[in-house]
Amino acid sequence: MSGSGSEVVEGNGEKAGAEGTLQALQALMGLESAATAARLYEELSAAQRERLLRDAALAPSRERQQLSEVLSWARDFAGAARLLQGCGEDSRMAALYVQGGQYVDAAEAFLRAGEPERAAAAFERGGALERALEVYRGLGSREQVAHCLVRLGRPHEGALLYRELGQPHAEVEALGCVPAGDARHIESVLRMCMLLDAEGFTRRALALLADTLRASETARGDPALAAEKARLLRRMGMDAEAEAVIARLPAQSSAPEANGYNYLKAIPIFGELSLEDMKDLYRVARQVLIPAGAVMLEKGAAGVGLFVLLEGTVDVYTGTEDDARRLNTLGPGAYLGEISLVQDAPVSARVKARTSVRALRITRAGFQHYLDTHEGAALRIFRLFTQNLAARVRALST
The missing domain is CATH 2.60.120.10 (Jelly Rolls)
Structure with missing residues (x-):
């Protein structure tokens, strides 16, 4: 029983301490001593700061705005942002969350502030890619949508968007993320070869084909890949090598049956x-x-x-x-x-x-x-x- 009583006393003491610190900060702010108030806040433990923030959240809006300035001085940007909840300063709150590295919270604040472009970027930066994708789609930002799709492990969808946007370099990079086990891998390799060749990188296209054929038995048996290799070899003036590739194809592909x-x-x-x-x-x-x-x-x-x-x-x-x-x-x-x-x-x-x-x-x-x-x-x-x-x-x- 004595142990429990001591915990209650200790808990009440900590709460009283937090309330006293909050009052001290408010008094210092009243004296326009924000820098001194910030130093006092910096000296608190993490637990004390958290209790102070919970208590301060119940204070009137004006006092919370003033205390938010003190916390900004102390570089507790996330804490300063929390105090602005419901104060009608969502843009300021979002900026503070960004400074504190809490990008998803910042994104939600940007949305409330009517700044969807900044919200989408913050969602993406915070790793909330599905949310970022949703906002980018609402904005009609197709390039950013494609980028998110690739990051979400949906590179083929991203590549199709880049194709519609006329961005062959980005399309190649997206297609390069399609894994070998994907049903669209061979389709992606063929498209990459065509794009690279069109941009003047025929040797790079041939190297890509060689790697693909070397790595997969399924690819080695695909006549479309072999035909593409022959086409690229002919583009480089290597007609004999191209004919050798065609000759190695199954009978129905090497000569008209x-x-x-x-x-x-x-x-x-x-x-x-x-x-x-x-x-x-x-x-x-x-x-x-x-x-x-x-x-x-x-x-x-x-x-x-x-x-x-x-x-x-x-x-x-x-x-x-x-x-x-x-x-x-x-x-x-x-x-x-x-x-x-x-x-x-x-x-x-x-x-x-x-x-x-x-x-x-x-x-x-x-x-x-x-x-x-x-x-x-x-x-x-x-x-x-x-x-x-x-x-x-x-x-x-x-």
Whole structure:
């Protein structure tokens, strides 16, 4: 019991001491001795200062503003900011929080003061990146949004924004943050190579490709990366080395296989491609085997690219339901998903393999890189795509 009593007495004594110090500070402020008051505050322990701040928070606004000046003299900037809560001095409070290194508190004060630009910067500086991203988006500050996305571990989204902003250097830096295990890593490497080459850094692009191919078995088997390496080698006048790269590709990519190449060439949107452009497009394609019963395309899902049937048959259904109506059965030479190459739209029907199927596949990422590096071909493809789409619309309206 005596021990508890002593703790109570001691606690009451500390509280009384804090109240006495607060009164002493207020008296010194009344005498316009702010520097002396600041020295008195500096001599307090951390616990005493905290108790004094809690007690001072109950004082009238005018007294808290005066005491805040004293704490600023003593360089307790965060404490000085706390005393301004509810005093209508949010800008001053925010500045004090910045001086005290409490950036998130500063950001909230900047928001209350109607200064969102400074709030966003303070959130970012304080590591509250999601809050910073939210404010930057509200401001329409797209460059800062992209920067936050990269810092948040979402570099591909940041790179897309930098691309829209026409900042290739920043886009390359963002794409370089896409990790090797990410599904968009190869797409990112291809885009980086194109950008570096366009800026005159072809050797750097080749070095990036070499590192990527060396580090990943998946990358070594990707025909789009091999085709890009060959293109860059040709750009540097190394035609023999480029041909050697092409020769090491699987048979269907190194030379046109009669059916696959001819089937691809027969697709209307590729009808005006030159021989070399057509060969380069064929090199981007990869043969895939699809077991009987597998769903190749799902209605409503995002498009995954183009399939050209080489062997086997597929059924096309109106939807995913068990009683969905079968629209068609397609075989060798038929193609699926070409619209998804040039337009981000959901799949319009379900496609299921009736037998085992061998097909050529061109992914959206591989095709996008092809368009980026074959400007003339891209113009022809988009023109024919537009014409074919217009013809379909006319057919539906008659």
